[in-house]
Amino acid sequence: MKHLLSATAILAAAAACATPPVNTVEPAPPQPAGREVWITKINKSSTLEHSVAVQRALVDESEGVLRVQLEVANESESAQDFRYLFEWFDGEGLKLYEATEGWRRETIAPGQHQYLRASASSPEAADWRFTVQKWSR
């Protein structure tokens, strides 16, 4: 009996802390102004790949700077805290110094889609890399 009560209490506490899932409805996406690019993924964590799944990458250079928008989705059953980093490279593949470079933190609810946007401030930027990692509060 005691075990049952303890288990119920733990379950209730966990439910209270959990982020509720989200449902999303949107019209079919319009033809993007940016260029959709193929992406190469190097996955070390299958859990993270599932919980912060990069579904689409759009790149736009029309304003004279490289801009990237990634659509990520949480396909897991729980909220995910993650941090991410965009790095920029010139046409020769050399990493560019960006004064504002740093990890950014986000939380994504189960079922939620998020758009992560980044712009290179340097007009020399020709390539980019996105890194994502779990974040502990």
Add this chain to the structure above:
Amino acid sequence: MNRLHLTLSASCLALATSCASGPERIDPHSDEAVTSMGVDYSELVEWADTLTRRMLDSGFLDSGAFGEQPITMVVSDVENKTDLSQFPKEVVLARIRSAMLGSGKARFTTVYGDDAIDRMTRETQDKWEDPLFDATQIPEGGQAAVARLSVRTQILWVHAQAGSSRQNTYEVRMWVTDVASGTAVWEGLSDPIAKKFTRSKVGW
């Protein structure tokens, strides 16, 4: 008795040693960094990134309305409306300025304004009559650039308290004024940074 004292002292020392932690270098963006109820380093960098991107993406610098690029800008007042008496505004502004300069679209005057002033431009002009210097090397007057755009900043704070929980929410409001017309040509906000602390109900 002496043996007991010795054992106790040794135990205390061992306990103190095991709890103490000397300084160690950490990645300021990592989970090891201290999370305070204020705004922490990685969050200031995040603000700088967001505001720079929003300013550059908005296109006002590319409109041609403010002359040729790079357009000269000046940092106006930075108003701290938070509970933090020593808000490190330079951590944000330095990154914004550096990124704007790197973009080739804008540059900031260092002769006047409210951030990173270098008095040497003015002082160099004062060397005309100083026999110590070769006056022919002193730049002619009237060359200092006048800023066409001014960047004004407010650091905002909202405090909330309910029961044993406290929340601080911070954000940056920034706007750019065309000093010719006196109208804002861009206005933006950072994403909010919210911190919550719940005091334990069990007292010591």
